[in-house]
Amino acid sequence: MKARWNSDVVHAACWGLLVAGILLLAIYFGSGRLRHFDAALVPYTGAAVFAAFGCGYRFAMWLRRPPTRSYWFSGWRIFFRPSRLPANIARLLQLLFNDFLEQRFIEKRSKLRWAAHWLIAWGCILAAAVTFPLSFGWVHFQNAPHDQHVYRAFFFGQQVFTFHLGGMVALLTFNILDISAVMVLTGVALSLWRRARDRGAIAVQQFAQDMMPLLMLFAISITGLFLTASTHLLHGLNYGFLSMMHAVTVIFALLYLPFGKFFHIFQRSAQLGVQFYKDEGQKGEQARCIRCGEAFASQMHVNDLKNVQSDLNIHYELPQGRHYQEVCPVCRRKSIALAQDGTWRELRTPETTRTLWPDHP
Amino acid sequence: MNEMEFFIDHSRCIGCRACMQACEECDTHRGASMIHLETIMRADSVQTAPQVCMHCEEPICAQVCPADAIKKTADGIVQSSLKPRCIGCSNCVLACPFGVPKYKAEINQMMKCDMCYDRTSIGKGPMCATVCPSGALAFTTREQIERTRQGVAIREWSFGGEVVKTKVNVLVPRHVHRIDVSVEQLGMTSTDEYDVANLLMGEPNGRK
Incomplete structure (x- = not known):
């Protein structure tokens, strides 16, 4: 068991190093061999590289779990089946729109929860899409050679667009982090409101899992907005201190990313694979319960579960070659009750009746 | 105690x-x-049976969860799936030996009995046991239950070769130490729907 654990750790560490290495190479070449890399942002970059290692490590460890591995490989195998690939790509786009862009499945749980999550998620995605490329030197701006009021935006060294400094594009580009901070702060406020009032949430929430990430997002967003306020409203008052505070909050969140609640951002990708797996299962043979004969799941799912259980040392094998996994959940519940009732029925002989209930007629 | x-x-x-x-x-x-x-068997008996989560010591639902979304609290309660993690695969629904988890398709999430954690975590009884008029579900001390009931409370089950220990107790005669959900009980007992009109007409089994 210990050898297996060590092998898992080495395997995952290798994946972590590979992901971190790819990021370092992307930073080196993406920033024009560090020509556009801002040395003042080294702490951010260091934390991002560590986060890349941590995410690679944890994702690989996660995939070592038998049920995760089973779904991962089945999902990709089904997705890349040549005859279904075009339909699967269309389905993927539909799933991305519903589950990723709109996040409708959360809306069905609670509208308040959905609003909070959508604002936080898209606020963070927007901020990440700006800050990571900027701090890695993948994006930089230059004045146009003949016009100081025109900016040119470069991505991986290639000019992608130009904009006038007085225009709407400039306004959005230079304030996009403030916009994302307001989105995140609104989402955090809604979340805290819900968590303070929802008795179900209050019963199960934990500080480290549920409150800490919200506090972290709050700290990042508010210190970011303070920087803007210091620049535009307070003539740069305490800018150095505030930028250091902001860096600390961002670096802390990056170090936390692979090991805390934020990791669900990566885990949720499995939701897409599961949909393909379910679609495939519905089209295929259905498993019928060995007790009632009713179809209750896809045969593929039942077979895969048996393999997963075997890997996990779960022994549901029954006599006569049957398997408890072939019993539907309804019949399991009935069998439990019958088994419990049966223990009492065994006692109901005239002799035991006289023993248990001497006054019985 | x-x-x-x-x-x-x-x-x-x-x-x-x-x-x-x-x-x-x-x-x-x-x-x-x-x-x-x-x-249990509508045509032959009025027997009914409740099933709550048994809160296994080593929950199989959590072991087969690909998203690592099912967690047990320090006080032994197996919680519903974590909302941020559950990917709605139904592994837990199919693998639970007691048939407890429910997959809610509309929210794409597994939910299950958490022994009314909002109540039991602050010392109150779970809703179901609080209202059960027949004592089929009870939340009390072991001493009290064994003083007032026949038999003993055990928490060990076997399903084929798998032995499962649970936090929730079941009441059995004194000589029983483990409930074996054996193949006999899993015999081919049909649970087809019955046609009540046929039954009233004296048809042998009233099956549709």
């Missing part, structure tokens, strides 16, 4: 559904009942 525990005695159930109604009041899954109430 005086710790409050959950006890289930399936044979006492009278099928009143009070537990199901009360379950819907639980704050962690308001409006949705997490308890199952099964009619």
Whole structure:
């Protein structure tokens, strides 16, 4: 068991190093061999590289779990089946729109929860899409050679667009982090409101899992907005201190990313694979319960579960070659009750009746 | 010795559904009942049976979860799937030996009985046991249950070669130490729907 654990750790560490290495190479070449890399942002970059290692490590460890591995490989195998690939790509786009862009499945749980999550998620995605490329030197701006009021935006060294400094594009580009901070702060406020009032949430929430990430997002967003306020409203008052505070909050969140609640951002990708797996299962043979004969799941799912259980040392094998996994959940519940009732029925002989209930007629 | 525990005695159930109604009041899954109430064999018997989560010591639902979304609290309660993680695959629904987890397609999430964690975590009894009129579900001390009931409370089950230990107790005769959900009980007992009109007309089994 210990050898297996060590092998898992080495395997995952290798994946972590590979992901971190790819990021370092992307930073080196993406920033024009560090020509556009801002040395003042080294702490951010260091934390991002560590986060890349941590995410690679944890994702690989996660995939070592038998049920995760089973779904991962089945999902990709089904997705890349040549005859279904075009339909699967269309389905993927539909799933991305519903589950990723709109996040409708959360809306069905609670509208308040959905609003909070959508604002936080898209606020963070927007901020990440700006800050990571900027701090890695993948994006930089230059004045146009003949016009100081025109900016040119470069991505991986290639000019992608130009904009006038007085225009709407400039306004959005230079304030996009403030916009994302307001989105995140609104989402955090809604979340805290819900968590303070929802008795179900209050019963199960934990500080480290549920409150800490919200506090972290709050700290990042508010210190970011303070920087803007210091620049535009307070003539740069305490800018150095505030930028250091902001860096600390961002670096802390990056170090936390692979090991805390934020990791669900990566885990949720499995939701897409599961949909393909379910679609495939519905089209295929259905498993019928060995007790009632009713179809209750896809045969593929039942077979895969048996393999997963075997890997996990779960022994549901029954006599006569049957398997408890072939019993539907309804019949399991009935069998439990019958088994419990049966223990009492065994006692109901005239002799035991006289023993248990001497006054019985 | 005086710790409050959950006890289930399936044979006492009278099928009143009070537990199901009360379950819907639980704050962690308001409006949705997490308890199952099964009619065992409608044509032959009025027997019904409730099934709550048994809160296994090593929950199989959590072991087969690909998203690592099912967690057990320090006090031994197996919680509903974590909302940020659950990917709605139904592995837990199919693998639970007691048939407890429910997959809610509309929210793409597994939910299950969490022994009314909003109540039990602050020392109150779970809703279902609080309202059960027949004592099929009880939340009390082991001392009290063994003083007032026949038999003993055990928490060990076997399903084929798999032995499962649970936090929830079941009441059995004194000589029983483990309930074996054996192949005999899993015999081919049909649970097809019955046609009540046929039954009243004296048809042998009233099957549709």
